[in-house]
């Protein structure tokens with residue numbers, strides 16, 4: 001049985017990723033600090049008759065990553081696929097953003113992606129059967145609103161880290177790609193006790209050439225494609241944004 005490891009898999013896009021791979025027969029390992037939400041996902045995957053584990057882990061803490069990866073290998077086996085999905089933001093006016101907040105976003109989003117990839121790649125390389133890593137970046141790697149420096153910088157870093165790792169890990173037959181989601185409404189994939197779905201206006205939908213805001217399944221299916229059906233694709237960034245970032249806006 002193949003194994004997927006997904007960070008931040010208890011809620012939102014990561015939860016949809018966990019389900020998308022589970023419904024294709026993967027055993028699932030989740031690292032997420034959210035205990036109740038993690039337990040809920042594990043229960044649901046067990047009900048599908050598939051193995052799943054949740055480790056209470058913060059990818060900003062290196063020891064947590066080591067513990068999670070060791071437990072994954074021991075209980076499920078070496079991951080065939082790693083999806084680095086966990087991500088946080090610290091939105092603040094540029095002149096007020098603190099070094100501590102900047103560092104925390106880097107530690108979770110960028111260093112966490114590096115360390116989880118390194119831990120999974122060690123396991124994949126030792127096993128000798130290759131593997132796939134998919135990093136979740138963002139269209140904010142390429143365009144911005146005010147006050148998003150920490151988040152945008154880490155997402156740009158993830159795009160660069162992706163092609164660097166693709167080159168380094170090519171000899172081990174480990175492909176590394178990233179997905180850059182645009183606006184994704186995650187309400188349906190939050191912990192059940194907290195889920196609240198906002199309404200989207202016509203204008204929200206019209207910003208997207210496909211006519212709607214994205215859903216976590218859109219991103220999850222892109223991850224499945226890159227992991228399962230793209231053996232000649234590595235080092236790439238796949239934008240999943242309903243066309244939002246290629247649409248010109250002229251206010252007349």
Ligand SMILES: NC(=O)c1ccc[n+]([C@@H]2O[C@H](COP(=O)([O-])OP(=O)(O)OC[C@H]3O[C@@H](n4cnc5c(N)ncnc54)[C@H](O)[C@@H]3O)[C@@H](O)[C@H]2O)c1
Pocket residue numbers: 007008009010011012013014031032033034037057058059060085086087088108136137138139180181182183184185186
């Ligand atoms: N939702 C969007 O519109 C959107 C757009 C572009 C990119 N993204 C990216 O997609 C990823 C998932 O976003 P989402 O909207 O589903 O988020 P979310 O907030 O809905 O869920 C994130 C999950 O990650 C977990 N998490 C938070 N900090 C963590 C940590 N330090 N270690 C491990 N897990 C942690 C949370 O507990 C939660 O379960 C993020 O990397 C985000 O930057 C989201």
